[in-house]
Amino acid sequence: MDFNMKKLASDAGIFFTRAVQFTEEKFGQAEKTELDAHFESLLARADSTKNWTEKILRQTEVLLQPNPSARVEEFLYEKLDRKVPSRVTNGELLAQYMAEAASELGPTTPYGKTLIKVAEAEKHLGAAERDFIHTASINFLTPLRNFLEGDWKTISKERRLLQNRRLDLDASKARLKKAKAAEAKATCEGDTVPDFQETRPRNYILSASASALWNDEVDKAEQELRVAQTEFDRQAEVTRLLLEGISSTHVNHLRCLHEFIESQTTYYAQCYRHMLDLQKQLGSSQGAIFPGTFVGTAEPASPPLSSTSPTTTAATMPMGPSVADLAPPGEAALRLEEVAPPASGTRKARVLYDYEAADSSELALLADELITVYSLPGMDPDWLIGERGNKKGKVPVTYLELLS
Template identity: 80%
Template sequence: MDFNMKKLASDAGVFFTRAVQFTEEKLGQAEKTELDAHFENLLARADTTKNWTEKILRQTEVLLQPNPSARVEEFLYEKLDRKVPSRVTNGELLAQYMIEAANDFGPQSPYGKTLIKVGETERRLGGAERDFIHSASINFLTPLRNFLEGDWRTISKERRILQNRRLDLDACKARLKKAKAAEAKAAAVPDFNETRPRNYILSASASALWSDEVEKAEHELRMAQTEFDRQAEVTRLLLEGISSTHVNHLRCLHEFAEAQATYYAQCYQYMLDLQKQLGRLPGTFVGNTEATSPPPATASPTVMPAAAGPAIPTLPVVPTVAGAPDGAPAIEALNPSDVKPPASGTRKARALYDYEAADSTELSLLSDEMITVYSLPGMDPDWLMGERGNQKGKVPVTYLELLS
C-alpha cells in the first residue's frame, strides 16, 4: 500500500511538473526543443492520413450498411470476437414477399407469374449485393481498420514517448543553465581579507559546489539528448512508413472500385434478362396507341449525360391483337416473309439495345444497328415490323430510337 501511494505521488509530481513546462512554453517563459522541418512535415502527413482514413472508413460503412442499428450490432459482435450473424439483404426480403404474394394470388395467373419472375431477379440482386459487401469489407474496410487499430496506435504511442523525451531534455537544459548561472555568481570570490577570511572560504566552497552541479547537469543533459535522438529516429521511421500505407490503401481502393463495378454490371445484366423474360410472358396489358411516335429525348441514351451511366430499357409490352379491325388476320399468325411493307409510312430506326428473338416471328437486334420499321393494321402498338435486308420480324418499340 505504501509503495502504491509513493508511486501515485511520484506520477502526480511528474504530471504537475510537465504541466508547468507546457504552460511556460506557451507563455514563452521556457525554451522548447524544435523538431526539424522534415520531421514536422511527416507528423502533419501522418495526422492527415489518420483523419481522412477515419472519415472514409465511416462513410464506406454507411454505404455498405445504411442502417445505423445494424452497424452498431455488427460493431458489438466484432468487439466481442463473435461471428456476425448472416443478415438478409433488402432485395432478398423483397423477393421473399413477392414470391409469397404470387403463391396467394395464383402462381399461374399473369400477375403471379410476373411476381415470381421479378422476385427471382430481386433475389439474384440481393445475392450480388451480399457478395459486394463481403468483398468490400475484406479488401477495403479491413485494411483501413488495421491501419487505425495497429500502425496508428503504434505511431501515437511512440509520439507520446518522444514528447516526454523532449520535455526531459528541455528540463535538463533548464537545470544546466541555472547551474551555470549560479556557478558564475559564486565564482565572483571577494579578495582575501584577513579580517573576514570566512567570506572567502564560503565563496570558494559555493563555487566548488556549483561546479559539481554543472558537471552533473551536463551529464544528465547528454543522457537526455541521447534518449531523445534515439526516440526521434524510431518515430521518424514509423512516420516514413505512412508512404507504404498509402501504397497499400491505393491497391485496396482499386479492388473496391472493381468490386463495385462488378456489382453494378451484374445488376444491369439481371435487369436486362428480366425485361426479356417479362416481354415473353402472356399478359393483358395494352400499351398506348401513340407508342409508335419517337421516344422523348430524355429517354434516349444518345442525349443523356455521360455521367448518367448506361440507360435501362423500359419494359416491352407483350404483343396482343387488341384493337384489330374485324376480319383482319392476327399478326402473330402471319409469316414475316409474307408481310409486305406499306406503300408509305416506313421509317428508319436505330436499335438501342441487343434483343434476342423469342420465335420465328420476331427479329433479333444488335445495339446501334439501323433497320427499317413500319406498322401494320391490327398490330400491337408496342411492336413494329422490322426489316434488315431479306430478314423480317416483329421488334419491340422500346428497343428502338425512331429516326425522322
C-alpha cells in the first residue's frame, strides 16, 4: 500500500510538472524544444493519411450500404464480435416481389411472363451485388480499418510518449537554468564581503553554504537533463521509424484500391451482362410490340426508306447488306459472311473483358486480344462488327478499348 501511494504521488508530481511546462509554453513563458523539419513533415503526412483514410472508409461504407440503420447494426455486431446476419439485397427483394406478383397476376400472361424474366435478372443482380459487397469489404474496408485500429493507435501512443518526453526535457532545461542562476547569485553575495575584515559577516557564511547547496542542485539538474535528453532522443527515433512506415501503408492501400476497383469492374460487367441477356429475352418476345427498343430488334426507328427522297436513299444506302438484313425479326443467325467491311473506317480495338456470344450473330471475345472493328450505317451505336481472322460477328462497344 505504501509503495502504491509513493508511485501515485510520483505520478501526480510528474503530471503537475508537465502541466506547468505545457502551460508556460502556451503563454510564451518557457522555451520549447522544436523538432526538425523532416520530422514535422512526417507528422503532417501521417495526420493527412489518417484523416483521409477515415473519410474514404466512411464514404465506401455508404456506397456499399446506403441504409444508415443497417450500417449501425453491422457496426454494433462487429464491436460485439458477433457474426453479422445475412441481409437480402434490394435487387433480391425486388425479384421476390416480382415473382410473387407474376404468380398472383398470372404467370402465363404476357405481363406475368415478363415479370418472371425481369425477376430472374434482378435476382442475378442482387447476387452480384452481394458478392461485390463481400469482396470489397474484405479487400478494401478491412485493411483501412486495420490501419486505423492498429498501426495508427500505435503511432498515436508513441507520439504521446514523445510529447511527454519533450515536456520532461524542457522542464529539466528550465530547472538547470534556474539552478545556475541561483548559484551565480549566491556566489556574488559572498564576493561582496571586503577581504580586509578579520571577522566576516554572518551573511557570508550563509551565502557560502547556499552556494555549495546550489552547486549540488546544478549537478543534480545536469544529471536529470542528460537522462531526459537520452529518453527524448530514444523516443524520437522510435516515433520516426513508425512515421516513416506510413510509406508502406500507402503501398498497401494502393494495392487494396486496385483490388477494390477490380471487384467493382467485375460487378458492373456482370450487371451489364445480365441486363443485356434480359434485353435480348424481352426483345425476342416483345420486338413486335416495341420495335427498335431492345437489342436484337431489326426494325429501325427512322421512317421506311420508301418514304424518303431518292437522294436520301442513295446517300444512306450501305455498301453491303443493311443492319435490317443482318438481324431480321425472328432470326437469331446473321448472314455476316455477306457483310463487307467499308473501304475506310476500320479500327483496331483491344478487348477489355471476356464476352460469351449469345448466338451465332455475335463474336465471342477474350480479354486483351486485338480485333478489327467497324460500323455500318443504321447500326445500333452500342454495337460494332468485329473481325478476328476469318471469324466475324457483332461485339458490344463497352467491352472494347478503341485504339488510334
